[in-house]
Amino acid sequence: MSARAEETRLARIAYLRRQQPRPWFLYLSLLAIILAGGWAWTAGDLYTSVLTASQRSANLERFIGKLTPAPVQASGDWSDFRPWAMELLVEGEALKAVGMTLALATAAAALSGLFALLFIPGAARNLSTPRPLGITGGRDTFPLIWDIINKVSRLAFVFTRSLPEYILGFLLISILGPDPWALVLALAIHNFGILGRLGSEVVENAPPRPARTVIAHGGGRLGAYLAAILPESFNRMVVYFFYRWETCVREATVLGMLGVISLGFLITNAKAARSFDQMLFFVLLGALIVLAGDLLSLLVRRWLRVER
Amino acid sequence: MLAGTYRHYLGSRRATLLAITLCVLVSFWLLGLNPLRLFSGNNLTLTRDFLLSAFQPALDYQKPIEGAEPFLLTVISTTLLTLRFALLAMSVAIPCGALLALLASTAWWPDIRRHKMLGWVLRPLCLSSRIIMAFSRSIHELIWGLLFITAMGLSTDAAIIAVAIPYSGILAKIYSEMFEEHSREAQRALQAIGAGSIVAFLAGLLPRALPDLITYTFYRLECAVRTAAVFGFVGIETIGYRIKLASDEFHYREIWTYLYVLFAMIMVIEWWSRALRKRMET
Amino acid sequence: MPKTSHSLAPTFHFRKVECRYGKLKALTSVSLSVERGEKVAIVGPSGGGKTTLLRLCNATLQAHSGTVEILGKCSENLHPRQLRLIRSQIATIPQDLGLVPNLRVWQNIVSGKIGKLNLLGNLRNLLAPSKNTISKIHSLLERVGIEDKLFARTAELSGGQQQRVAVARALFQEPEAILADEPVSSVDPARAASLVELLNDIANERGLTLLMSLHNLELARNHFPRLIGLRGGQVHLDQCPQQIDPGSLEALYRLDADEILEDG
Incomplete structure (x- = not known):
């Protein structure tokens, strides 16, 4: 293909590209979403917690410790689970x-x-x-x-x-x-x-x-x-x-x-x-x-x- | 999403309606719902007061508070906080949901009859992500929040994660359904000219499903805004928190201001989603 | 110049091929050979095995017995990579065209090379193609007559234009052969004829093998030097259109008594 023909082709492609309406709304939406996300992450805490890290871990420990059903915890036997559950139900x-x-x-x-x-x-x-x-x-x-x-x-x-x-x-x-x-x-x-x-x-x-x-x-x-x-x-x-x-x-x-x-x-x-x-x-x-x-x-x- | 052909004649349409009606009557009886009770006592006057306030939403505190920031400023900062909470939760939930959806769907799988080894890896992966998906969404975000708060106290991270867990599950469920249900003709055509299954998925199916995925994600953002508002009841100062305070003082007009703000936020998100969809389809 | 070098192995070579879907026999004992550069129309009643034959040709289906050789390679028990290599040399235009409606025309065409590139190359082509690629696509669109649709959304195009996009995608693939399954079943007769002509011209220019299944017998007889008639999974006739006698054509399409009852 001659260089001349290639050049006219490229010019034609550039023209076609210009003819096509640009999806500005999509671009702007994308930008807005990125900006909003960035703002959400950088604008500080949603809630300032008063608990210190050690209080927090103590809380967590107590919570996890009390998760197993009380009778099972007392006896260490999961057969006590059924009566407990039935009673709750x-x-x-x-x-x-x-x-x-x-x-x-x-x-x-x-x-x-x-x-x-x-x-x-x-x-x-x-x-x-x-x-x-x-x-x-x-x-x-x-x-x-x-x-x-x-x-x-x-x-x-x-x-x-x-x-x-x-x-x-x-x-x-x-x-x-x-x-x-x-x-x-x-x-x-x-x-x-x-x-x-x-x-x-x-x-x-x-x-x-x-x-x-x-x-x-x-x-x-x-x-x-x-x-x-x-x-x-x-x-x-x-x-x-x-x-x-x-x-x-x-x-x-x-x-x-x-x-x-x-x-x-x-x-x-x-x-x-x-x-x-x-x-x-x-x-x-x-x-x-x-x-x-x-x-x-x-x-x-x-x-x-x-x-x- | 729910397109498709439906049974034209239900085994018996009347039977379906009858069954539903029966369940509804039993429910009313169980709950002891008596319509007359709605009109008894001072229910009517309170309802009327509340509804009449809708026509005059507050622009200032109904009872002035010494030294507080102006009412409208509070409204604006509350709105921004609610929006920010929703965005934070969604920005965690979307990537997690998308990853779970990919793991749970078979649309991008290579032919596992040919790749036996891969099948042994993919199948359990798919099953376990489906289980995670079902479990995470079966517990309501407020209950996740409650669990986190009892376990380690309220914090920004706890609130975000509490919403993000069920939301990832729901997004993953819908995304994977969309991957499975979208028409596969382009994907198949690309595989017929030698594309690998992952490439065919990326080039043939994903672009097709994208408008639906985006529309649903926007709907979820809408839900996240509502959820963020509700999280005011566990202590984050979003719209729900302000409504609770106003309600304790019977300041109905202030409540309506916040309800209108919520309405406006939902309207904007819906308009945006519609506008995007229109431009992606034509 | 058409290059019909018979020194090369035939494009497709079937030896006693049998193919079933469950219990249903789709093809029984089919033997035929399509040389390089040959243009063949496959005709016959619905359910005769036309689509099955085409699917065997791009190795998206495996024969249950007999051998299928594609470009000189036996298509059985291949490693998936070799299978994809074969498929990437055969262009397929499916009946539904298999275009992604909400992508641009050039994006649909660029995916013709999908089997020849790796993941990264494909992503690059789809998202940020080089100037040369776009220029190549433009020249192909010029060849099929819709060069001004280069950047248009595929969904905005008419049915006939979309078919041309599918043809351009097949050309961008730079294949050895083009398979087309009922490509003209959804457009009016004039458009159908012009598309069949276009595919024929292109196959002549580039020395490609063209295998097309057609409902329309008239089109097949006017444009193809060789017709293969399939009926009940068997080759009913395999001749050039001039030699075909009307009796055997009638037999090819004859309705059996039970078929008439089923249709009624």
Whole structure:
């Protein structure tokens, strides 16, 4: 190849490169992330600890020393573990707390799902528009109404999603008192936002043809939602429901720390009584239910999905 | 992430709904949830007071405090501390999660039928990292925090690690699912022209999965901000700490200011994640 | 100039090859030879064994009995490294093209050399390619007619343009042979013909062996000097298109009674 031809080629490549828009936003984002990370690591401690290093190691030693179950520590025989554990489970109300934890998660997931279903048609961009699913909706006296409904329901989802369950639980207990309602509502409000967003995405991505058929035959938006979109995406919604139920179980274990019977309550009590052996037992029990919940949810989701 | 085909007709859709409804009713009964109780006593007045405060978030202390720094300055420093906590936890969790995800996924493995020896190394490695993954995320970050605090007292490192442990587990789980579920056509095409399995993974699968990985990581950052706020309840002076103080004094308007700040942080992260994704896909 | 030096070993040489998926026989007793520089179309009904044959040719599948020689080397029981060496000499254009949609066009093409370089060389090519590499890719894109897409995102390209990217990737690999599995099944007839022509011209220019499976019999007859018809895992015909009599073609595609029932 001649040098001349090569030169024109390079010039052409340089031209093509200039033509391509540069992804400035990606570059700036990368820079911002690096700077933010650097700032986070160099801006000092989050918490100035008052403990000295020796106090700390003494603490740790005491903690580890008290981790083995008390009767086992006394006798040195692990056969004493079983009666101790059974006593904690039955008389120490651990079993009841496990049941409560699961019940909290189930009730909350159901409530959030139910309310999300009510708001989803408003938040789905393909329904809450003057032209549902691309079919003209006729003359609208106030076409902006759809835009407003859409924005409001979306805002409701984002806002409720941004409130952490634990803080909601704390606030609701200060209003309602130590009532299981407070925790159920706390879980439900946060998950309402998440399920609502996921659900409206499902509705937006649902195959439009059955819904169009409903509208073409004289049905309205709600008719299309109830008769075509919901049955069509039933499985997907149930999959999301179980996915959130699984996280609800995880959160429910800690919400008890706020003072209503669930595993978290037992954990904080054991901590306050400095029975670290019991505390560890409850923590591991909690881990066990979370794993069991994960497994159950995984099995149901697998069963609902034919192929990945 | 959850795309794919679904069973069109559930063995019986009605049975599924019935089973769920039954479980829900049992739960309500177990918890003794009576809807009427929500409207009893002075619940309604308190709720109304609380909700009405939403329309007038505080811009100054509701009851002036002698010698304290201005309210809005406190809000800003609290916000920055919350953000910093979230960033610190995430910057530990992301590399750990990515490493665990690679160890737990088989997408980059060479053909272990041909490399028998490698199989003996990789399989136990994969299994053990899956166990670590499951265990670390099955204990809630607050409980990890509680354990660390009881063991050696609260400190910056303890708080960061307490959040980073379960977060690495969750990130690893989702990352490895994404590696397994993404379409493999490019990876296979590269292997057909002689690429080694690791190179084919890096050049064929990783770039494809990257937008999803980034979107999920941003969602996790959002969760980390919320978790950082909650860690105010164990003593780090993040948003949760301020909310607790304000709530002890029944200063609802101050609470709302902090709730709005949290909302704004989440909104910004979500907007950023969306904007990035849009530019990575088209 | 086409170089058809018969002194070299044939590109592909099959001797009594048998291949099964579980119990299902995909190929039975197939013997054939494809010389260097030859251009061959593989035709036949679906399930006839076309894809299996191609997968044997780039050694992504192993024969259960018989021998497959690729570029004079027996493909059986090779060390993975030798296997990859063979694959790196054969370009494969899969049906789904195997491009990464969210990478740039040049990045997809640069990965054609993926089997010939080590990890570091590949990373360098993908992240910071040399001027020469880019210039080479540009000239290849010029050859396939989409030089102005050099820096575009692959997902933005049309189906036909993406096929050309896949062709350019195959060329960047500098292979001895090109395998293409139904490369034109997803585009309209005019575009399909132009792509088949392009691949043929390129194979002529560079003296490459070209092996292409095709659904479209018309295309195969018009553009290829040799047709191999596979049916039920066996070579049903292996001739130049002029010699083929209509009866045997009809027999190649004839539906059996049970197949009709299955389809209905």
